Amino acid sequence: MNNRNKLYLSGIIPPLVTPLLGKNEIDLAGLRNLIEHVIAGGVHGIFILGTTGEGPSLSTKVKQKAVKCACDAVNSRIPVLVGISDTSFQESIDLAVYAADCGADAVVLAPPYYFPSGQPELIEYLRHIAPRLPLPLILYNMPLMTKVDIAVETLCRAAEIKNVIGLKDSSGNMIRFHEYLTAMQNNTEFSLLMGPEELLAEAVMFGASGGIAGGANIWPELYVSLFDAAAVGDVVNVRLLQEKVFKLRKIYACGRFASSGIKGIKSALAILNICSDFMAEPFHAFHKPEREQVKKILSEINLIS
Amino acid sequence: MNNRNKLYLSGIIPPLVTPLLGKNEIDLAGLRNLIEHVIAGGVHGIFILGTTGEGPSLSTKVKQKAVKCACDAVNSRIPVLVGISDTSFQESIDLAVYAADCGADAVVLAPPYYFPSGQPELIEYLRHIAPRLPLPLILYNMPLMTKVDIAVETLCRAAEIKNVIGLKDSSGNMIRFHEYLTAMQNNTEFSLLMGPEELLAEAVMFGASGGIAGGANIWPELYVSLFDAAAVGDVVNVRLLQEKVFKLRKIYACGRFASSGIKGIKSALAILNICSDFMAEPFHAFHKPEREQVKKILSEINLIS
């Protein structure tokens, strides 16, 4: 069992989709393809079973298969982060133990997402669960899904827990991200990771250690280059690269509803022959009209001809 | 396996709390006590593993134990409804199959509560999952937790699915409940059940078949009497009884945060020596000051001396 408490995460860590063949059946070949695709693109880690990975929609068995497959496929080339968010305390722990056994490097945990907790309840929960996890822990702020927004004060207290090593912020609230950065500026071992790729560059320019950019499933090199430019404060290149990001992200708006982003990524990956676009319930793959839009966008950014 | 498709639910069906002895350990004796307590109070069914039952916070094992224990203890005296809401399609089905095997009478299902679905996605999901469930299905509208509000049109379409027999509405939106009632008024086999006990009486006066009143864990007779008075349009008695409901529900406001209601019920049940007040993570039982407030309220409504 991996029981390191420390790990500094930086760079681009794509939140991988979970390729599926059916409602309860993983596409293992597709997952391996995807991993090779992003490693070839220069990413600095992978994050599986997050929101983009449809983690909460998968059965325990499918989650375990994804963890095992990803750890084996990566084979220690880059860190593997495993999403263990669950409404059940015990199920989160069980998956973390399994992930450690498979050789994963860290776990990522959002607040339990059925009942919204108050901030004192949340910090108590974190103090209870963290010591039971055999891996370093990255907090995951995702208020749109969890209905709980991690307060700056809560982050400060959580950062004092031994194996809490970072925070991924997917709130899209850039003002508060600056507050996180300010609060953590003297804690150089703590990783602050930006969720939304639209804010990756500025987050990094102001001190974030990296980003969990969904678009890096599709075009990992672009996000790695953007990270590199931002890390050295090269504003001119940042703006050029970010223009491409804003072209690519039109893929996420091809459907209606909150699910459109994940459907768009899976659709693009299927078009690129990387993996299946099958979606876990309650969602279903794009139909032809949306798929044609995705194709058009991929063509505009020269990922297909 | 119970494969009836039809069941008409009416009256008071308390959403039972799940008594616990520890983070992952059920209080079986407490659950049996609670069941006898509510049956003695005249309730017309029980609903386990719902929101009040902390269903989403429990591990699969604890859920199974709760289902088995409840079915055995009830022993067919009244219908047993089992909450199977989950973010994973497969886990919901697996629990429904287990519940049917134990002899439960129906399952209750809220929309998957991590990713919010659009209404067309929701209806597609329901059409996929319903035929895989071996029991009659009651829909559960709980937008505060699921971020999805079941539209009137969606209810109409869902009611056409073979084994969908009812809806529990916990939105607290009384205007829309009237719309549900209007939409279903010619479907006399369909059960519309009111969640919030504050709206039980008027819901029943306008045609609801019953209510899933949390307070009936504590004082089942009160809610049964209120239902009876409302069912015959006895407005005078309804108002007298409802005054008591509004006194009892002060218990739910002893704590802060959304969890205060369940903590209050468990605290009251512990004071009444019915079961433990241990809470599943991420929550924790009331401390002494809140518990003293609960005692005071129980005393004011003459449930303790």
Next chain:
Amino acid sequence: MNNRNKLYLSGIIPPLVTPLLGKNEIDLAGLRNLIEHVIAGGVHGIFILGTTGEGPSLSTKVKQKAVKCACDAVNSRIPVLVGISDTSFQESIDLAVYAADCGADAVVLAPPYYFPSGQPELIEYLRHIAPRLPLPLILYNMPLMTKVDIAVETLCRAAEIKNVIGLKDSSGNMIRFHEYLTAMQNNTEFSLLMGPEELLAEAVMFGASGGIAGGANIWPELYVSLFDAAAVGDVVNVRLLQEKVFKLRKIYACGRFASSGIKGIKSALAILNICSDFMAEPFHAFHKPEREQVKKILSEINLIS
């Protein structure tokens, strides 16, 4: 100047639309027609310049003309309530003084609706403004527009202010309306008035003194009958009459957007030849397709043949 501090309001008090001929021109003949129409229908008062009256959209001059015209036309047959909600303290007072001079009976005031106030700020504001108003004051809870929800505790404190005589609640939150009723149950001089007509009957059955039903612009008799049935607890008749209310209110859903309700009422009144359907900016009258829908609904409820 009318300086009574007390007035008990009960029954149906329609929130009159403000008939207009142009962007900044009132339809005085239409307003007089409308007033005769609702008085003939048996209403117990009128409320002008509220939300349905597009009060906030009108210039000071148009508001003054509406007040003068309404007071003259009513000629003391029934109480006239004047909406004075404004973001400016002084403008609210000035309109109240004008209304008193014209012979109005009471003013209706929502919290200032640009900056949302905290509850302590709100109570302080009410304590400052109430003594400057020459008429009895009805509070107006309209959180959808004002972003401030009047707490039960705030209502209790406000009710202690000398000339505060009632509350109109347009929140649609029936649970909290029961809390208002409970809090005010020993204050028999205080009027609690329900805004949404869908909740009028149950509000009255549980102790509200009346309702500000928008549909009473169109069909005042229906709402007066519904009030009468509810006031005596005649549940059977309440349900029959309420069915008609739910048919009429389809008129409010003919358009998209929050403005659809007012547009629907004005459209219906124009079809009934009572007044113009011109809307104040930023809104504009229904176009033909929506107007045809309104006609169809009016025909279904036999208001036109």
Next chain:
Amino acid sequence: MNNRNKLYLSGIIPPLVTPLLGKNEIDLAGLRNLIEHVIAGGVHGIFILGTTGEGPSLSTKVKQKAVKCACDAVNSRIPVLVGISDTSFQESIDLAVYAADCGADAVVLAPPYYFPSGQPELIEYLRHIAPRLPLPLILYNMPLMTKVDIAVETLCRAAEIKNVIGLKDSSGNMIRFHEYLTAMQNNTEFSLLMGPEELLAEAVMFGASGGIAGGANIWPELYVSLFDAAAVGDVVNVRLLQEKVFKLRKIYACGRFASSGIKGIKSALAILNICSDFMAEPFHAFHKPEREQVKKILSEINLIS
């Protein structure tokens, strides 16, 4: 009358508070002091009667006095922008005409803030009002107050209206601000101005023409320097200066409620002997404890000793 249709705004344009001596009495000397203070600090324009200026809380008379005083005091040294947001179409126009007569350079207009409009309603409203305004028009996106969020598509259409010359975005939604930037990137005459000062630097680095920073009331030089550093992509200096911004903005959090920001600025200005801290209703100046906190923060950033 100034009837230029074009004006390119860039740099720091503080949203001035409106100094008051009483509920309906402006502090003209204080306003003149404040204007000299910010001009001495190098700002590129001023914006009066906005949110920070408590515009909606002031009577028409006080607004007119503020406009006259500001135009006279500035005396064409820098552009004067006047907030004309109102729920009444006519009142907005009347104030714009008055502002033009006084020599103001542009008007700033948020959507009418009582009834929320749909996007098509909003664009229709803008097409109606813009030609009636005698000055260039800057749109003002302030969804927290107006409940309407200006969509990218709406901005594109509005930018085609002759005298619409810019947008101030106070939503705090940085992702959407990037979308605005992308949509307007070929319209080099259009000014995109960032509201929240926390996002000023990155907005400018990515192409915004300036910012309406509230803190520039207090310390104009800081924001001017930050703008200058951002405009040339000097990330190192941006970060140093932004640290100071984040220290200053603690002033806004000394109180509770949404009003805390404006109270904080007025309190700081009173401590700096620039103007009175009297607040328009429904708000009231900080009491001693909050004022002491403001002093402490001013001292920490060396604005007082």
